[in-house]
Amino acid sequence: MTAVDPNAAPALSFTDLNVRFATEGGLVHAVKGLSLDVKPGEVVALVGESGSGKSVTSTAAMGLLPANAVVTGEARVGGVNVVGLPQDKIRAMRATEIAMIFQEPMTALNPVLSIETQLVETFELHDVAYGADAVDRAIELLRLVGIPEPEKRIKQYPHQFSGGQRQRIVIAIAISLRPKVIIADEPTTALDVTVQAEILDLLRRLKDELDSGILLITHNMGVVADLADRVAVMFRGSLVETGPVQDVLTNPQHPYTKKLLAAVPRLENVELVTGHGDEAPVAGRELVLRAEDVAIEYHMRGKRFRAVEGVSFDLAKNEILGIVGESGSGKSTIAKAVLGLIPVADGTLAVHGEDLASISRRRAKAVRRRIGVVFQDPAASLDPRFPIGDVLMEPMVIHRVGTKSSRLERAHELLDAVRLPRDVVNRYPHELSGGQRQRVSLARALMLKPELLIADEPTSALDVSVQAAVLEMIKELQQEYAFACLFVSHDLAVVDLLADHVLVMKDGHMVEHGTTSSVLHHPQADYTKRLLAAAPVPDPAEQRERREARRALLASL
CATH class of the missing domain: 3.40.50.300 (P-loop containing nucleotide triphosphate hydrolases)
Incomplete structure (x- = not known):
């Protein structure tokens, strides 16, 4: 890993950045006086819960804020302040000076265009290369990010690649013109642990090769420990703590940072070399x-x-x-x-x-x-046209259970159980936060007093503190309802x-x-050992050891 030059001019810098959104209820202050630098070859992780202002900060640097945004202060990319810069000049800077890796590769890639078309487009739009030369450069990029047989696969479409390969392609597009700044917005959230580890290894290598500054936006503290040099913690639009990754993750100073880290589940005391777990059967299982x-x-x-x-x-x-x-x-x-x-x-x-x-x-x-079921994305699993009360009572209506008053009583009972106010029955899904929507999904799943609950990735889209609350709730509800x-x-x-x-x-x-x-x-099993070795932990020193142990394990298998 290359050392970061502390005297180098920042690749990306924010000075007293304020972002307000004009709404019907007045101005909403989303980012409050943020000042932060990212040096060439440095990874700065911007962490915080949903609504803290992380993504608004990054989109301000990309010049992608909506028309109702009022921006003051500075967001400098390679010395150029993009706040107030005309759109044509900002557009020319994208990909050449600053690029973004988005969270969901299937929405970042055009499903009806081949990978070749999407990669070549970047070269042609910026007058860098055309025709066969552009295709050759695109193939080299795919080879660089680890896509096998790039000469053949460049003709394929996004749906013909796995999730990890699609994210590699998004990274290839982002680095195609060797930008000075890369913004990685939750680049591994949708990926499993082994693919996540591969993507982090790739970003680490590319950062060193390109000497680009990376602004990493994530709520995964294990990813922060694995990749970041410095950490900046945001809370309600303000920067509350910054410092080297080792200091912030192992000795946090601000109460909010402490709360955030306390909510992170940790996988500890894993033995990857030998194994002999106890497997005593439990009597009287129903x-x-x-x-x-x-x-x-x-x-x-x-x-x-x-x-x-x-x-x-x-x-x-x-x-x-x-x-x-x-x-x-x-x-x-x-x-x-x-x-x-x-x-x-x-x-x-x-x-x-x-x-x-x-x-x-x-x-x-x-x-x-x-059987009750809780899906991964609460926004997609709740009908946006119905108030929460109707959403909750729907299973009872379908199975013709109870009267209107008894259904409403059951809805109120379960809202109490998941710690939501009873007046939520009159609100719509879009009026609730992600964590609140997932609590509604839990309540709906339990409406018919199921003996079996199926939870398919119920917390992967949630912040660590919200995730901790939902997991604790599942345990409490199971004790109460014994499902x-x-x-x-x-x-x-x-x-x-x-x-x-x-x-x-x-x-x-x-x-x-x-x-x-x-x-x-x-x-x-060797496969289980590989999965466990790929799971990051929120301690930089321990994560470095785990990364080396993982490489040794993969070499031995």
């Missing part, structure tokens, strides 16, 4: 879900694709089973099959002894009444905190299954 040699197929264009094969497990009342693995491993496919959204091709998948593959549709509906829970996640620290048992999936097959202590702290 089984809710049982899978025996389950196979699940997708039917596409007359062809069959077997997504899951040979999976066996069981889940009892008042237990949580965590299913982990990389994207495409079959985690969510199992959850969908339990919900009856995908038919079981082979084997037995039974809820309270009733095999979902063999019962009638009417009986399946009755079984599904005993079994199937918890799908790629965050191993969250699974370690919450689950009693863990099932590890790879390419549709079960590679390891057992108690959480045995699987996550004494893993037997």
Whole structure:
């Protein structure tokens, strides 16, 4: 890693930056007098909860704020103040001076254009290269970011790449003209731990090669520990603490920073070399879900694709089973099959002894009444046209349970349980924060008093403090309602905190299954060891050791 020159002129600097938005209710002060520098070759992490002003700060540097934004102060890119700069001049600076890596690569890439077209476009727009020369440069970029067979794959479209490969392509576009500043806005949030580790390694290498300054926006403290040189903490639009990553993460001074770090789940005491976990059976378990040699197929264009094969497990009342693995491993496919959204091709998948593959549709509906579900994105899973009260009572209406007054009473009871005020029933989803929406999703899932709760990545889109509150709520609600829970996640620290048992999936097959202590702290399978080695921890010194241990482990496998 190259050393950062403390005397170098900043690649990106903010001086007394203020951003206000003109709304119907008056001016909203989103960023309050922020001053911050990013040197060439330095990674500065900007952290804080949703609404703290992180993304507004970055979009101010890109000149992408909406028309109702009132901006004062300075945001300098390579010495040029972009505040108040004409749009044509800002547009010329994008990609050449400053570039952005967005959170979700599928929305950053145009789905109807080939990767070649999208990469070549950058060279042509800035009069850098045309025709065959531009294509050759694009192929080199794909090779640089680790896309295999770039000469062939450059002709393909975004949907033909995995999530990690799409993010690599977005990074290739961002670095195509060797910008002085790269803004990485949650670049690994949607990725599983092994792909995340690869992307962080790539960003680290490119930063050294290009000598670019990187402004890293994230709520993942493990990513901060892995990549950042300095940390800046934002709270309600203000910068409350800055300093070297080691100081801020291990000895925070501001109460808000302390609160943020205390909320981070930690995966500790993992033994990656030898393993012998205890696997004592628990007597008197009341089984809710049982899978025996389950196979699940997708039917596409007359062809069959077997997504899951040979999976066996069981889940009892008042237990949580965590299913982990990389994207495409079959985690969510199992959850969908339990919900009856995908038919079981082979084997037995039974809820309270009733095999979902063999019962009638009417009986399946009755079984599904005993299952609640919480999805990954609360904004997408709540109908924006209905008030929260109608959203909560919908399961009772569909299954014809209770009267209007008893349904409303049940809605109020569950709003109390998830610690939301009762008047929320009259609000709409867009009037609530992400954490509040996920609490509503939890309440809705429990409306019919289910014996089985399926939670598919329920906290991956949430800030660490909100995530901690939702996880604590799941544990409290389980104690109160005694449901079994199937918890799908790629965050191993969250699974370690919450689950009693863990099932590890790879390419549709079960590679390891057992108690959480045995699987996550004494893993037997090489694949589980790779997953654990890739999970970052929020301590820079420990993370450096884990990074070296991961490289040694990968070299030995």
